[in-house]
Amino acid sequence: MAHSSTAHAHEHAHDHGPQGILKYIWSTDHKIIGMQYMFTGMFMALIGGFMAYTFRMQLAFPGADIPLFGVVSPGEYNALVTNHGSIMIFWVAMPVLIAAFGNYLIPLMIGADDMVFPRLNRLSYQIFLLSAILIIASQFVPGGGFGGAWTSYPPLSANPAYNLTGLGATMWLLAVALEFVAFLLGGINFIVTLMNARAPGMRAYDIPIVVWMIVIASILFMLSVGPLMAGAVMLLFDQTLGTGFFDPGTGGDPILWQHLFWFFGHPEVYVVLLPALGFVAEIITVFSRKKLFGYKTVLYTAVATAILSFFVWAHHQFVAGIDPRMANVFTVTTLLISIPIAEVLFVIIATLYRGSITLTVPMLWALAFVAEFLIGGVTGIFLGASGADIYFHDTYFVLAHFHYTFFPIAIIGTFAAVTMWFPKMFGRMMNEKLGRIHFWLTVTAFNFIFIPLFILGTAGQHRRIYDYNHFPQLATEGLQDLRIVATTATVVLLLSQVLFLFNFFHSLFKGEKAPDNPWKSNTLEWTTSSPPPHGNWPPDAMPNVYRGPYEYSVEGREDDYWPQNQPA
Amino acid sequence: MTEGQVVELRPAPVARPKIMPDGVMGMLIFVFTEVMFFAGFISAFSVVRARADGVWPPPGQPTLPFEQTAMNTTLLLASGAVTWSAWLAWRRQTGKAATRLLVAIVLGAGFVALQGREWVALLAQGLTLTSSSLGSFFYVIVGAHGLHALAAISALAWSWVKLRKGELPASAFATVQVFWYFVVLIWPFIYFQVYR
Numbered sequence: 001m002a003h004s005s006t007a008h009a010h011e012h013a014h015d016h017g018p019q020g021i022l023k024y025i026w027s028t029d030h031k032i033i034g035m036q037y038m039f040t041g042m043f044m045a046l047i048g049g050f051m052a053y054t055f056r057m058q059l060a061f062p063g064a065d066i067p068l069f070g071v072v073s074p075g076e077y078n079a080l081v082t083n084h085g086s087i088m089i090f091w092v093a094m095p096v097l098i099a100a101f102g103n104y105l106i107p108l109m110i111g112a113d114d115m116v117f118p119r120l121n122r123l124s125y126q127i128f129l130l131s132a133i134l135i136i137a138s139q140f141v142p143g144g145g146f147g148g149a150w151t152s153y154p155p156l157s158a159n160p161a162y163n164l165t166g167l168g169a170t171m172w173l174l175a176v177a178l179e180f181v182a183f184l185l186g187g188i189n190f191i192v193t194l195m196n197a198r199a200p201g202m203r204a205y206d207i208p209i210v211v212w213m214i215v216i217a218s219i220l221f222m223l224s225v226g227p228l229m230a231g232a233v234m235l236l237f238d239q240t241l242g243t244g245f246f247d248p249g250t251g252g253d254p255i256l257w258q259h260l261f262w263f264f265g266h267p268e269v270y271v272v273l274l275p276a277l278g279f280v281a282e283i284i285t286v287f288s289r290k291k292l293f294g295y296k297t298v299l300y301t302a303v304a305t306a307i308l309s310f311f312v313w314a315h316h317q318f319v320a321g322i323d324p325r326m327a328n329v330f331t332v333t334t335l336l337i338s339i340p341i342a343e344v345l346f347v348i349i350a351t352l353y354r355g356s357i358t359l360t361v362p363m364l365w366a367l368a369f370v371a372e373f374l375i376g377g378v379t380g381i382f383l384g385a386s387g388a389d390i391y392f393h394d395t396y397f398v399l400a401h402f403h404y405t406f407f408p409i410a411i412i413g414t415f416a417a418v419t420m421w422f423p424k425m426f427g428r429m430m431n432e433k434l435g436r437i438h439f440w441l442t443v444t445a446f447n448f449i450f451i452p453l454f455i456l457g458t459a460g461q462h463r464r465i466y467d468y469n470h471f472p473q474l475a476t477e478g479l480q481d482l483r484i485v486a487t488t489a490t491v492v493l494l495l496s497q498v499l500f501l502f503n504f505f506h507s508l509f510k511g512e513k514a515p516d517n518p519w520k521s522n523t524l525e526w527t528t529s530s531p532p533p534h535g536n537w538p539p540d541a542m543p544n545v546y547r548g549p550y551e552y553s554v555e556g557r558e559d560d561y562w563p564q565n566q567p568a
Numbered sequence: 569m570t571e572g573q574v575v576e577l578r579p580a581p582v583a584r585p586k587i588m589p590d591g592v593m594g595m596l597i598f599v600f601t602e603v604m605f606f607a608g609f610i611s612a613f614s615v616v617r618a619r620a621d622g623v624w625p626p627p628g629q630p631t632l633p634f635e636q637t638a639m640n641t642t643l644l645l646a647s648g649a650v651t652w653s654a655w656l657a658w659r660r661q662t663g664k665a666a667t668r669l670l671v672a673i674v675l676g677a678g679f680v681a682l683q684g685r686e687w688v689a690l691l692a693q694g695l696t697l698t699s700s701s702l703g704s705f706f707y708v709i710v711g712a713h714g715l716h717a718l719a720a721i722s723a724l725a726w727s728w729v730k731l732r733k734g735e736l737p738a739s740a741f742a743t744v745q746v747f748w749y750f751v752v753l754i755w756p757f758i759y760f761q762v763y764r
Contacts (some may be wrong), residue, residue, distance in 0.1 A: 117592045182603060188594045196590055202582025222597055226604025230612065243704040245612070251701035253619060253624060256612050345623075365588060501607055544581040568577070 023058065028118035029534055034104030037427065038418075040132055041096035044087050045076035047136070049494050049537050051084040060480075060487035062467040074466045075164060079149030081464065084202075085150030086172065089180050089268070091132055093410035097275040098221075099128070099183065099226045101417050102214040103189050104179050104425065108525035109208045111199025111543040111565070113535045124189070128182035130174045139169035146172035149464065151261055154246035154254045158238040170239050177232050180225050197525065199565075205295060205562065208523045208549045212299055213278030217271045220306045224267035231260030257321055262313035269405065270309045274302055276369065276413030277344055283366040283420050284348050285550050286521045288355025289560050292550040301340040301347075308337045318386045319393045320507075327386040328425045334384035338463050340375060345370055346468035356553075356560075361435035365416035369408045376404030379454070394464075397457025400450040407446055413501070415442070423518045427530040428511030434503040441496035448489035452482040523549045527565050573757070589739035595746040602716070606754055610713065626700040630693040632763045633686060634761050640682040642761050644717075647675035651745060657739065658731070669728045673748035676721045676748075683714055693759040706762060713751070713758055720748045 024032060050068075057064065058072040063069055063080035072080065103121065107114055115121045139145040145166040148157040160166030192213045196208070234245040235257065244250030246257050285292045292298065314322055314330040348370055357363070379401040382388045392398060424431050461474055466481075468474045517526040524545070528537050537543060553564040587593065617624055626630055654668035687707075695703045723744045730736040 061668065117594065120594075184598070191594045191597055192590050194592060196586045198584070199581070201578070202592065219597075222601045223604055226601050227611075229605050229606030231714070232609030234609075234612070234704075237704070237708065241697060243708075244701060245616075245704055249706075251616065252704075253616055256615055259615075260608055308636075480632070525587050546578060546581065549647045 006123070009324075014285070026122070027116070028122045030103045030107050030118070030121060030259070031117045031425070031532065031536075033121050034102075035098045036125050036219060037095045037103060037128070038100035040129060041092050041100060041487065043274060043281045044091040044095075044132060046497075048084050048087040048092055049497070051087070052411055052490060053494055054469060055080045055084070056487040056490045059486045061201075062201070062469055075144060075147060077466045078149075078464075079139070079145035079165065079168065082147050082149050083135070083145050085175070086146075087135065088406070088410065089150065089272075090176060093137065093272045094179070094183060096414050097272050097410065097417075098217060099124075099186050101275060101279070101421070102186065102218070103208075104421065105525065106190055106193055106211055106214065108156040108424075108528070108532060109523050110195060110202060111213050111545065112136045112197035112538075113537070113542070115198055116179065116193045117189050120185050124182045124185035127178055127185070131178035131182060134171055138168045138175065141171065143168055150321065151265070152235070152239065153246075153261075154235065154257050154259075157257075158235060158246050160239070166239070166528060173232055173236050176238075177229065180229060184225065187222050190215050190218045192220075199543050199545050202564075203545075205299075206545055206548045209281045209292065209295065210275065210278030213274040213281075213302055216302050216306050217274040219225065220267050220274070220309065221271045224264045224310065227260045228264035231257055231556070233338045235448055255317070255322070258317050259313070261448070262312075262316045265316065266313040267306070267309045272306055272409050273341075273405070276300075276409040276416075279413055279420065280366045280369045281344075281348060281351075281415040282523070283362045283416055284351050285383065285552065286420075286519050287358045287360055287366075288352050289358075289552045290351055290550075291354040291552055292344040292347075293350035295351075295550065296346055298347055301343050306336060308333060308340070312337055314386075315384050318389045324386075331384060331386045335381065336376060338381060338384075341407055345374060360419075361430070361439060362416050362420035363434055364436065364439050365412055368417060369376070369412045370437070371504050372404060372446070373408040373410060373444070376401060376406075376408060380402060385427075385529075392457065394462060395457040396453045396461045396463060397480045400453040400457055400465055402420060402448050403453075407450075411446075413438070413441070418504075420519070421525075422507070423514035424525055424530050426508050426511075427514050428509075428513060429508050429514050429518065430507040431503050434499055438496055438499040438503065441499070442493060444498060445489045445493035449486045452486045456482050456486075457462070517563075520559075522551060522561050522563050524564055525537070527563055572663060573600045582584055589742060590740045591743035592746055595743045598628045599746060599750045603754065606712070606758065609705070612627060612761060613709065615749065616701050616705065621700075625702050628694065629700050629702050630690060630695050632652070632706065633689075637686065637759060637763055639673060640679050640686070643675050643682065643757060644679040644752055644755050647672045647679065651674060651748055655741065658736075668731050669724065669731060670704060673721060673724050673728060676717065677723065680717050680721070682750075683710065709758060709762055713755060718750050720744075720751045724748060 005072055015389050025036075054066055054069045055077055056070055057069075058077055059065045063071065076501045105113070106112075143165045145165065146152075146157075146163070146270060148163045148166050152173070157169055160169065192210060198207070234243070237243040238247065238252075244252040246252045246254045248254065250281055281298060282293060300318050311333045312330060314326060315334045318327050318330075326379050359367075379397070381396060383392055387563075417433060419430055422428070430484065456479060459470070459474075459479060461479065462471075465474075467472070468479070514530045516528065516529075516530050519526070525532070527543055545564045545565075547562065547564055548566055549564055554562055588596075620626065650668055650672040654665045654672060657663075657668055658665035687710075690706075695706065697703055697707045727736055727741055727744050731741070
């Protein structure tokens with residue numbers, strides 16, 4: 001299946017690759033690699049979810065013998081919350097949103113036969129898999145998994161005498177660093193592929209918005225990860241070789257790590273947000289049967305967000321002893337960044353306006369994203385303002401806020417994308433009825449977890465506390481009831497994922513056969529068969545592009561859609 | 569139905585030329601990440617030095633040999649310039665490319681060797697990885713640069729072997745050069761920020 005159509009003069013020759021089961025684990029096909037990332041991410045989500053279950057149970061029923069786990073010790077509690085956060089961000093949100101869908105969608109949506117560096121792509125997944133194995137293994141070493149919180153602040157993280165998880169801390173750090181290397185390789189691939197491998201006729205403004213979003217997110221990742229890598233090397237040396245980069249005793253500075261971490265950590269929020277916004281924009285357009293309102297506005301807004309996100313990081317450090325004048329500057333930049341994001345939400349609403357809306361399962365998820373993410377965004381205003389943040393800092397208000405951003409991004413965004421592109425990936429339709437039940441259960445349970453946590457946070461409940469019985473003013477019955485509500489909703493949320501898994505795997509084998517273009521969408525991935533062959537299109541029938549991706553309901557046409565590859 | 573929508577008439581699609589070879593573009597993106605990596609180190613170092621309130625180097629620690637390292641710096645910059653001239657010679661097919669590339673490799677290796685000699689001297693003067701924050705930063709930053717230099721010199725050596733066999737693709741040579749110029753050009757920043 002060597003291809004290189006006239007349009008795609010690739011320098012490399014594809015290796016045919018091994019056959020049989022090895023075809024799936026040693027493949028260089030971008031679709032297979034995308035699915036490897038997706039399945040690994042789903043598996044890690046189960047682990048991260050189980051961790052959430054264990055520590056939520058401990059908070060609602062302190063000291064209880066938790067089914068499937070046992071009694072949570074204080075050390076285990078620290079390890080569970082730390083690894084829940086790390087896994088959900090680095091091993092679920094990143095691989096699924098960017099790596100899985102970036103790999104799967106970019107070549108298909110721009111009409112390329114594969115990524116420009118297929119073997120680099122395979123290496124990227126293999127390094128990622130290694131990092132996932134390392135983080136799981138770190139849970140079982142002497143001392144247990146790392147318990148210094150996912151932000152890994154020194155001196156707690158730098159010295160085994162403080163965190164009591166010496167080996168776990170080092171393995172955590174190495175796993176995170178390896179994971180970054182994997183995404184570095186993947187991101188280079190995405191950017192070069194978009195720039196150099198587009199179908200003939202596809203101009204900059206003909207590129208589907210989700211592809212732009214994933215690529216802008218990759219650029220953002222590339223530019224922000226360097227300082228954290230430098231910080232990781234320094235922290236690793238502090239942990240293992242006895243240097244004192246972050247130790248005030250030897251002239252080092254613990255706040256330095258916070259700067260290096262959040263210089264990456266805040267852009268990271270937008271690294272995962274932009275792809276999710278891209279999925280939502282695609283889905284809303286397809287199921288409103290209308291042109292995306294303000295394509296260029298969305299694109300430029302994403303670029304503006306990416307640039308601004310480099311100048312907001314210190315809003316995580318308002319109470320870390322930074323100069324109050326600096327805090328003022330970062331308050332302003334932080335509030336500014338809500339403008340472009342609000343703009344994108346308005347664009348989405350304007351796209352819905354007077355559209356002919358179909359409430360399919362992906363559309364439900366996309367609409368839920370807008371509603372839930374809005375709450376996350378609005379509560380962020382309180383925390384971005386340094387005055388209010390001094391009260392809210394390190395309370396459950398912060399925790400609920402970022403779960404109202406990350407859950408819509410990583411979970412709702414992923415479900416939107418999976419239900420949208422499942423027919424293309426596996427050539428089968430998912431069950432709509434099960435999909436709807438799963439949707440309502442998940443979204444309802446999610447709100448029942450985190451609205452109580454907003455209330456608890458406003459009441460002053462501090463984060464990272466093992467047992468609130470030690471704090472009489474926080475151990476009241478009213479507050480404990482709220483904790484039990486949140487924990488019950490967590491269990492419901494996790495159990496309802498069984499429905500999704502059943503629907504996913506049942507549809508995978510037994511679902512109704514999917515047509516090539518079940519949603520009557522315009523973008524190129526729907527012009528090939530479901531699932532697409534190796535090379536995506538037959539070598540002699542690679543697509544040409546004649547128009548933008550959102551020509552829905554064009555006047556004077558019989559169909560209400562107009563695929564990008566149809567000649568006028 | 570979108571009102572007032574104008575359907576644009578376009579010429580037939582044609583295949584576009586690539587903006588630049590895939591490898592060169594990929595390497596450029598990687599280099600941007602690397603620049604940020606070193607920027608992280610150097611800014612961290614500047615912060616720690618600024619907090620020392622003028623007591624620098626830390627008590628009991630040697631001053632870094634700024635003047636002597638000018639020699640190493642010159643070798644490295646010369647190697648970058650000779651690499652460029654090798655590329656020009658290769659493009660014009662003058663037959664001098666292989667020799668010039670070899671000179672560039674020797675100059676680059678000379679830089680690494682002199683840096684190594686400097687490390688040995690500094691270690692003897694009591695500057696170690698754990699002796700002070702100066703020592704920690706010095707060995708980590710300069711060591712990271714040295715590892716990059718070794719990787720780039722290996723890539724140049726590979727290019728030289730391929731070039732002599734006449735099997736070196738232009739895009740591969742250009743990609744290797746992008747990385748080498750990064751290693752060369754980041755060094756003056758490290759030199760002026762760390763040694764002074």
